[in-house]
Amino acid sequence: MNWELLGQLLVNGVIVGTLYGVVAMCFVLIYKSTQVVNFAQGEFLLIGAWVCWALLVKFGLPFWLGFLVTLAFMFAFGVLLQVVVLRPMIGEPIISVIMLTIGLSIFFQALLSWIFGEFVKPFPEVFSVDSVTILGLNVQPAYIMSLVISLAIMVGFFWFFKYSRMGLAMRATAFDQQVAQSLGISVKHVFALSWAISAMVSSLAGVVIGMVNGVSSALSFYGIKVFPAAIVGGLDSIVGGIAGGLIIGILENVAQFVDSQWLEWGNLYEIVPFYVLVAILMIKPYGLFGTRDIERV
Amino acid sequence: MSQPAGAATAAPVLAVNNVEVVYDDVILVLRGVSLEVPKGQIVALLGANGAGKSTTLKAISGLLRTEDGEVTRGSVEFEGETISNRPPEEIVRRGIFQVMEGRRIVEDMTVVENLRLGAFTRRDKEGIRADMEMVFEYFPRLRERSGGLAGYLSGGEQQMLAIGRALMARPKMLLLDEPSMGLSPLLVKEVFAIIGRINREQGLTMLLVEQNANFALRMCDYGYIMENGKIVLDGSREALMNNEDVKESYLGGGEERRSFKNLKSYKRRKRWL
Numbered sequence: 276m277n278w279e280l281l282g283q284l285l286v287n288g289v290i291v292g293t294l295y296g297v298v299a300m301c302f303v304l305i306y307k308s309t310q311v312v313n314f315a316q317g318e319f320l321l322i323g324a325w326v327c328w329a330l331l332v333k334f335g336l337p338f339w340l341g342f343l344v345t346l347a348f349m350f351a352f353g354v355l356l357q358v359v360v361l362r363p364m365i366g367e368p369i370i371s372v373i374m375l376t377i378g379l380s381i382f383f384q385a386l387l388s389w390i391f392g393e394f395v396k397p398f399p400e401v402f403s404v405d406s407v408t409i410l411g412l413n414v415q416p417a418y419i420m421s422l423v424i425s426l427a428i429m430v431g432f433f434w435f436f437k438y439s440r441m442g443l444a445m446r447a448t449a450f451d452q453q454v455a456q457s458l459g460i461s462v463k464h465v466f467a468l469s470w471a472i473s474a475m476v477s478s479l480a481g482v483v484i485g486m487v488n489g490v491s492s493a494l495s496f497y498g499i500k501v502f503p504a505a506i507v508g509g510l511d512s513i514v515g516g517i518a519g520g521l522i523i524g525i526l527e528n529v530a531q532f533v534d535s536q537w538l539e540w541g542n543l544y545e546i547v548p549f550y551v552l553v554a555i556l557m558i559k560p561y562g563l564f565g566t567r568d569i570e571r572v
Numbered sequence: 573m574s575q576p577a578g579a580a581t582a583a584p585v586l587a588v589n590n591v592e593v594v595y596d597d598v599i600l601v602l603r604g605v606s607l608e609v610p611k612g613q614i615v616a617l618l619g620a621n622g623a624g625k626s627t628t629l630k631a632i633s634g635l636l637r638t639e640d641g642e643v644t645r646g647s648v649e650f651e652g653e654t655i656s657n658r659p660p661e662e663i664v665r666r667g668i669f670q671v672m673e674g675r676r677i678v679e680d681m682t683v684v685e686n687l688r689l690g691a692f693t694r695r696d697k698e699g700i701r702a703d704m705e706m707v708f709e710y711f712p713r714l715r716e717r718s719g720g721l722a723g724y725l726s727g728g729e730q731q732m733l734a735i736g737r738a739l740m741a742r743p744k745m746l747l748l749d750e751p752s753m754g755l756s757p758l759l760v761k762e763v764f765a766i767i768g769r770i771n772r773e774q775g776l777t778m779l780l781v782e783q784n785a786n787f788a789l790r791m792c793d794y795g796y797i798m799e800n801g802k803i804v805l806d807g808s809r810e811a812l813m814n815n816e817d818v819k820e821s822y823l824g825g826g827e828e829r830r831s832f833k834n835l836k837s838y839k840r841r842k843r844w845l
Contacts, residue, residue, distance in 0.1 A: 440692060443681070447689050450678045453638045457672055459664030459693040459741065 277536065283412055284528035290418045292524020293425035297480050298497055299504035299516035300432060301473040307449045307511045308469040311361065311372050315380040316477060317498015322383060323349050323478020324485035324494055325391050331399050338399075345482060346475050353474030357467045365466075380495070388492055395491040421483040428476055429517060436513065445469060449511075503552040509565025518563060523548045584608035585777055586632065586668075586745060590646035591656070593624075593631050593801075595639065601627045603801045604646065609745070614771050614778045616788040618822060619798035625781040626673055628798070629747045632779070633670035634660035650745070665693050667744030673753060673781075675730045677737065679723030683714055686722050686733055690740030700740070707736035710766055728759035735767070745777040752784045760784065764791055785822035789813055797822070 298316060305313045326348055330341035360379065364372050406413040436442040448455040448465040456462055481494055488494075504523045508515025530547035534540055555563065586609040593602035602624050609615045617625050630636040631643050632650075637659065648656040655663055677686050687707060691700045708715040711732040717725060722733055731751055738746055751767065752760040764787050770776055782788035789795055795812045797805040805818065812818050 440688075440695075443685060443689050444692055446681060446685075447678050450680060451676065453635065454672070454676045454678065456638055456660040457633065457635055457664070457670050457676070458689055458737075459661045461659075461661045 277532075279412075280535070281532050284532045285525065286412050286414060287418075288525035288528035289521065290414075290422050290524075291527070292521035293422055293429075293517075294480050294484065294520070295497070295500055295504045295524050296517035296520025297425050297428050298477050298501045299508065299520045300429070300513050301477045302498075302501050302505045303508070303511065303513055303516040304469050305473045306505070307513070308445050309357075309361070309466050310369070311376065312369075313473070314373065314376040315383065315498070316473075316501055317495035318380050318383040318387075319349070319353075319474045319477035320481030320484065320497050321387055321490075321492060321494045322352065322481070323474075324481035324490045325387055326478070327482045328396060328398060328485065328490050329391075332396075342482065345478060349475040349478040350471045353471035354467045356474070357470035361470070362463070362466070380498070384492055384495060391490075393492070395489040395493075397489045398486045415487065417483070417487045421487070424479065424483060428479065432513060441465075441468065500548065503548040507552055507555050507562055509562030512562070512564035515562055515564030522551070526551055583610075585611040585651060586779070587649045588628065588632065588646070589649065591628070591631055591643055591648060592645035593627055593636065593641055594644045595641045597642075601641070601801055602631065605631075605798070605801070605803055606646075607796050607803060607806070609777055609779050610794075611777055612771075612775045613793040614768075614780055614791060616792035616795040617779060617781045617798060618783075618785045618788060618795060621783070623798040624801040625798055626749055627801075629670055629749050629779065629781055631656070632663075633668055633747055634658050634663040635670060635672070661693075664741065664743075668747065669738045669741045669743035669745070670747040671734050671738045671749060671751065673749040675727075675734045677722045677725075677730050677733050679721065681722055683718045683720060683722055683725070683733060686737050687714075687740050690737035691742075693741060699742070703740055703742060707739050710739070710770065711736050727754050728756070728763065731755060731759075731763055732766070735763075735770075739770070739774075743776070745779070748778060748780045750781060750783060752782060752787065760787060767791070785818075789818075789823070 298320065301319070302313060302316045305311055305316075323345055327341055327345040330336045330344055331338060334341075336344065356379075360375065361372070364375060406415050407419075408414075434442075436446055444455065444458075444460045445465050445468065447458065448460060448462055452462050455465070480497070484494060484497065500523060501520070504519035505516050506519070507522055508517070508519030526547050527544045530544040534543040559565075588605055588607045590604045590606050591602055592600065592604055594600055605624065605628055607615070607617070607628075617628060619625050627636070627641065630639065630641065632648050632655075634655070634657070636642065637657070643656040646656070647654050650663075650666060650668060653666075655666065655668075678689065681689070684704070687704055688700070691703065694700055708718070711729075713729055714732055714736055717729065722730065725733060735748075735751065748767065751763055755763065767778070767780075768791050771778055780788055780792060789809060789812055792809055794808055795806065796803050797812070797818065805812070805815070807815065813823070
């Protein structure tokens with residue numbers, strides 16, 4: 276057995292898993308506060324990565340500036356998307372809203388490949404590509420940065436929802452919109468804000484992945500990977516999203532290990548997350564961290 | 573009945589003028605309701621189930637909009653400005669805070685988080701801290717459980733939290749919707765006592781909707797009685813408590829108790845006509 280490969284894959288699993296976790300968290304954020312299942316989550320990564328790429332390559336901005344402009348752009352984009360496209364859909368049947376987000380997903384994919392082309396475009400080198408060796412494992416600096424950024428985002432989310440005024444307002448809105456309104460919270464603002472945060476943070480993940488793998492429409496597959504992550508976690512739990520992301524990330528890599536060592540089927544890692552999803556939902560229908568109502572005794 | 577002249581003291585801080593409310597564009601729920609709430613007083617709004625009491629409160633607080641209701645005629649005026657059909661968040665900022673029926677605290681948040689939510693419209697950190705201290709003074713039980721999840725509080729504690737949360741907004745006026753609902757008689761007494769204390773000590777104007785007419789009448793300054801979406805009777809506390817009809821239908825034990833048989837036949841006749 277190839278222990279070194281296993282270790283390497285586990286490390287990859289954790290790194291990719293935290294990224295899944297971040298995107299799943301964003302997905303859950305929208306679902307929780309606006310009850311919309313956003314099938315265009317993956318496109319947020321894609322748009323963010325392309326915008327950042329364009330700013331760096333076409334406009335020659337320095338990395339940090341381009342990065343910040345991308346975040347600001349995605350925040351505004353999230354608000355705009357909610358106000359223009361999703362707000363008129365409030366009160367419509369859930370299936371219409373789902374069809375709408377699927378439509379958005381296809382639209383943005385097409386739009387972006389029309390603008391930027393079909394091929395993978397590499398990011399300008401921001402971090403050295405040479406791997407560093409930590410505990411005998413090779414890790415790319417970009418991956419380390421990705422891990423740091425992901426963890427920072429998670430801590431930021433925790434702080435935001437636990438202590439900030441707007442974060443509390445968003446939780447209250449997720450719990451009961453009428454109550455939130457009775458407290459003076461504008462549900463419209465909360466909706467727009469959750470799309471904005473979700474788009475912004477997802478794009479961050481998109482940029483990180485783009486820096487390692489190059490930017491192409493393949494990035495939006497992360498949006499699909501995020502479903503098992505979010506559902507395993509319970510769909511309405513932010514912590515669950517993170518845990519689900521980690522589980523899916525690690526499982527994928529373990530599956531790859533098993534596949535490469537013994538089975539040699541080729542792409543076991545692509546389907547394993549979905550098998551696990553089914554298995555977990557059979558045992559825990561609410562997911563690992565899903566809400567069950569508080570019952571007073 | 574009589575003109576809503578109010579308690580005839582200071583100019584009313586809230587005036588509801590002949591308000592008509594329609595739900596879903598078709599269902600007429602309030603048919604011309606008028607009432608006045610003078611500053612610093614407790615005004616009670618009594619009536620049976622479905623009389624339109626909660627709808628009246630929601631017409632004032634703007635929450636009607638969240639239920640597809642609309643004020644189609646008449647106006648609600650607060651401090652001399654028309655606020656009918658304004659969004660609820662604006663009305664909260666103007667100083668009217670509704671404590672909704674059934675407590676409606678955020679169950680998956682702690683007591684302190686619920687209280688902080690109440691202060692959503694405020695940004696003065698010092699004032700918020702002071703007011704949280706004040707809420708804990710009024711409701712010492714909340715302090716004991718301040719770190720616990722609100723969903724695990726008892727019904728009485730949840731009602732206290734709902735009222736405390738409202739105080740955190742530092743409102744000019746409180747709309748209380750059935751604060752006694754689902755509480756034991758002992759707790760009802762306790763909650764009403766605190767409501768009365770808050771009214772006296774803070775000078776907070778209150779409009780109180782209740783089915784528990786006994787308690788509500790005893791603590792209010794002025795009362796209105798609603799039936800079928802209309803105000804049918806109003807008067808000062810003394811006038812209402814001595815009114816035979818009120819005694820008969822709301823307080824129980826009028827002078828001459830009509831027999832149950834008569835009451836039934838009366839109802840039966842009405843139904844078949």
